Amino acid sequence: QEIDVSGRVTAKSDGSPLPGVSVVIQGAKTGVATNADGRFSIRVPKTGTVLVFSQIGLANQTFTVNNNQPINIQMVDEVGALSEIVVVGYGTQKKSVVTGAISQVKASDLENMPVTRIEQSLQGRTSGLTITTGSGQPGDGATLRVRGTTSINNSEVLYIVDGVQVGGGIDYLNQADIESIEVLKDAASAAIYGARAANGVIIVSTKKGSRNGKMNVNYHTYLGTQAPVRKLELLNATQFATLYNEAEYARTPNLVTPRFPNPSQYGVGTDWQAAVFNDNAKVQNHELSIAGGNEKSTYYSSFGYFDQDGIVATSNSQYKRFTARFNSEHQITKGIKFGQNIGYTRTNSIGVGTNTEYGSPLGRAINMDPITPLIETNPAKYNAPPYSNQPVVRNSQGLPYGISEGIAQSEILNPIAALAVAQGRGWSDKVVGNAFVEVELIKGLKIRSQGGVDLAFWGGEGFTPIHYLSPTFSTTVNTYSRNSNRGLFWSLENTISYQKSIQNHNFTALIGYSAQKNKGELHSGSLQGLPVDNLKDASLGFSVPKENRDFGGGEYLNTLNSAFARLTYDFNEKYLFTGIIRRDGSSRFGSNNKYGIFPSGSAGWVVTKEGFFPQNNIVNFLKIRGSYGITGNDQIGDFRYISTVSGGRNYTLGTSAGLNIGVSPDALSNPDLQWEETSSADIGLDATLFSNISLTANWYNKKTTGMLLQIAVPGYVGNNGPIGNIADLTNKGFELELGYNKKLGDFSFRVAANGSFVKNNIVFLGAEKEFLEGQKITPQGLEVTRTKLGYPIGSFFGYRNEGLFQNQTDINNYKNAAGSLLQPNAKPGDIRFADINNDGKIDADDREVIGNPTPDFTYGITFNAAYKGFDMVVLGQGVSGNQIFNALRRFDLPASNYTTDILSRWTGEGTSNTMPRLTLDDSNNNYSRSSSLFLEDGAYFRIKTLQVGYTLPNTLTKKAGINKIRFYLMANNLVTFTKYKGYDPEIGGGSYGIDRGFYPQARTFYAGLNVGF
């Protein structure tokens, strides 16, 4: 008595139809799948037959057939993290059968969590991912590292947005548009992307519309105020003068009259930090999204506006961003799907120098003497030179900004006056989009073709008016400069995938081809001597003499093509295997070595699915997995393998000094230049314990070989050596992620924690080469870091500081084997340096690795709670095991100011064993040698986010025709626990771990509103 039954399967969450749901007669092998509209039809042998509905990520449902009436099934998400779907390269996978190391952050985690840049939303949420902000300045980027620094040349992660590789970071994205972010950490998961995947891959998916026929409109806004978290305690004017005198006496013991005979007359003086910081910097954000669709088509569109002022030098530190997005998908026919995603971003920014000793506003505020007034109000002074006879900078009342009377030196200037002189702004327009066609030829066999584009226009302009800031910082001619640039990246990818299940054997196969091209054009020009005095009136259109014009430009071009394949197999979701191979060709290598082949494999075992594994309530799920793979890196400049010639080798000829162009080769060529390779081995386990605790652990070892460095050739060759594949390094580490969910009546909460340990080590730098020079600071080029064999990249490098000499006897007792004093110029109160190599003298050979700017351990904690309409999120993040080189003070300029720590200086026997005496001449090199004197513990724990929200009850909002109203209060960077004495212990950017006046992240307070219609 067979019965034909039919019905429809929809998602309970939004009512959208669910295609591809498996409908099987329980106990039998026969079944059907729902169509694109979620409908199915099946013949069952009799009434009472049980049908089983199943699909990845959804909880199985059963239905007992009673008659032939239409069946309506509403399926819900499977409970627990392991039922989640994660995005892997060119596809998705059920997390429970993943064999690679992947971390995921979902839209719900990001909802209503304001950040200025998307990367910040990842901070503290995933293990193995280190995110350090380049600076706290609005618009400044972050440094991302997956499992340590992979290469000397380039360790940037690869970004894939909606399937398109994106250059220049993802700051152009609007946060509300994000659906999910996955971090692919090991070779097994990343190898499918081949080139550049060595450093890890971050996959971003943007939101789509829904099929339930409804239109959803959502508006989100927040307003905020920002302030610096802390200020340094600097000496006031009287203290400054007193200590300067002390240093002068120390240099000249029989001095009769010091530089400042009456220190107390100067009082407190100028608080330069107060002048530079803004305790109430504004930030605002607005996002509007409209989404909807029907069974055939869905769409998602959004608009965003973001505006942020900086907390340092607000007039010159701002960031504005406008975004627009339109995503759509269309089921053209049963087997053909078309989709597109396109986003546009416009940014305007003004910025100041940060973390540099060469004239950043914060650096100046720290070092500027407090005796100089912010604004000179004494007529006797401002009617005298230099105010009276130089083009000094004045405020709106016509009063001049103060100029140091022979105290400050070099770049240390009145920071407010310097800001008035530094006029400039930058902008960018960026379009990132893709379109795809997906054809299902037969069941399980799909062909997908996708094209992607990243088109960017960016530029900037600057104006320096005639000014006088100090005798050495002045100009009598103004300068206007402008640059405009265009970049286009396109990619074309075609894949064929096949999925097949034979009883409990599940296979997927993927073959693909990819081509990419990256090109750009750069234009710049400048004029001098314009008849204007401000940026707004300046233009490249003015006529000026030819000698006052300068124009230039450049181009870049590189291409990549790839073929790749992946095979996955699992048996009953218990025994898991994946194999990947990729062949990449890069235009950056010579003919002999254009192609690199990058294989990888991984396997997994779900132990809890074994029959012998006892059913218990403790270990609900346990999977062990391992992987190994090789990925490549071609991030060197273009055309390094051939010999090019360039200009700029000019000569002046003739009595009228005409310029003659000279051309010669740039460097030797290296036709053998080839890919840099990274191999990665990973062992991991995933588990669910006590039904509500999730655990993931990974051990890994990454090794990079053939890192691209310049080959050293003898100087007698007369030209630069070429780039060659020379150096090797390793990263080894351990990662852990824990999650805990609990529901107590109306109160529910979730705690998630993660931590990462990583050790970076240089194992080879070329034959007989033991180190690469590192960062240098101050105009004298003091070497502070070194990349040394056996140590992490960029380790701190310097002398070992063994305390202070307390008296002359200490100095006289510090002798070498020959009986000579090791530090003959030392006086009591000076640092005792170690003769590490025991050669009887203190010199450059006594330097060693003294610290590491990279943390050993990085961790994060997230706490979510909900009670009726209220919700709360607390996010904490921290690091440990690293040091910071505190170079806030320009110790090469004797008249720089100090923090009040200097009050702990050595002033007599026994008064200090750490802080050396003050002296103007630094004859013992206390401050002009890199040593542990400058290293501080860089560990910190920071409460990054605290948010409390309230959602109005449905009963109220429905009456007003509103779906949802939620408002919230939020604080960012509320508390930071650290021993570090500078502004901010989180120091990223170009000089990682060295603080030269790092632009700190702000403490921010927000009020926000989210309305859904």
Added chain:
Amino acid sequence: MMRNKNIKSTVAIVAMLLIFVSCKKDFLELTPRGTTLEDNFYKNETEMMQGVISVYDVMQWGTTGGYTMKMPLLSAASDDCWAGGSSASDQPNWVAYDNFNMSSFVGPQGGLWNKNFSGINRANLILSKIEKSTVLSAGFKSRAVAEAKFLRAYFYFDLVRWFGNVPLILKELTPSELYTQTQSTPAQVYAQIEKDLRDALTGLPPVVSAAEKGRISLGAAKAQLAKVLLFQNDNTKLAEAATLFEDINRVGNPYGYSLVTDYAEIFNPSNKFNSESILEIPHSNNAAWGDWGWINGGEGNVGTQFIGMDSYVGDTYSSGWGFCPVTLDLVNALKNDPRFAATIIDGKALKATGATYNARYQNTDYFIKKYAPLKAYRSTIGTPEQNWPINEIEIRLADTYLMQAEALLRSGGSATRAKELLDAVRARVGLASIPATLDNIYAERRLELATEGHRFFDLVRTGKAVAVLGPLGYKAGKSEYLPIPQTEIDVTKGVIKQNPGY
């Protein structure tokens, strides 16, 4: 249903076609734009000339591997000037040369070695390109080859005086040759220098046009050859040196050389390429440079900035960095000489008029004047410190007068002519005649050519360095030469050998 299947197939076929299109080999073989390939440049006389200009460019360099401007550096090495700067740790390479306590790591040798070999590499390259070219006119080819050979000889002359045993590299090196070059003896290097200069004589014009001043003339090549002969301290070569010098020095010489009446005008920046100038390296603020990371890319003379008074405020001069204060020894030698005012800035006299400057390391309150930073010539475009348009005169007529007098006396030539030459140099500044003895000629060179970079090598070649510079640290058997840069020994794994004493 049939229609749907056709659509699917069509899409699949299109996708496959795209794959094949993208697989074309040309996709990965790209040609750079904005930069030129060495292989397809040098196609015509214009491009070839640009290659020649790149060889000349190296003559201007003063900041290879640190500051290595010849005139101030050699003055600091001699008893004319101290190193100066802000302290002994400012420019340690200069202080080391000043005190002759250089090591294989510390000293100016790295920059000087690399600069000169860069010039040689460029000269060898352009000679190779010219030889292979089939499109050059005979005249162009002859002059370009002559210039390239002159310049190669010029660079090797500096190398052999500073380092002694240096590799002789006369062509572009193949990869297998990069690490295996061995050193030649000074005699061998000088032989090659002479050969290059003699070859150059056949292709150079006697007079260079006003628009081309700065290119090598026949007179410059003869003067350089004669100087090279003199410097070998081989008396059998001095007769030829004297003959070559005579061709340059004689009244009515075909090169237009004559002594400038007013000594100070020789160094006036508004009087470039004057009648006394034989070999002059031009500088300008063309290109208006501003890149501190590659100062050599500009056309300016950083030596001028170097020697200026630190934080100077006052008339006439612009602020400098306080290097190379003049020694009291030179001040005392010149104080009663009419050339004092043109040679030395008296800082205390300036202070008495109200000017100010910082007294820096080894300050004597006396400063180099011949190429000092003048307010009137400070560039208003680019970075002023990098764009001083003050030329360097490497050889001038008074120098060749004195060298010829020396050559005559040492070779047994005309003592009368030697006296005429010495007297002419002195009479030009109003000084009386004195006997033409070698000692008097050497003493005259010190006064006439002070701070122009000649003193150190004069002391070395005449054997007086130990007596004069010994108290300053000079050691015979060591200090005549700089150390070979340690990196050179390391990279060649000892094929290049260190100079004795280091």
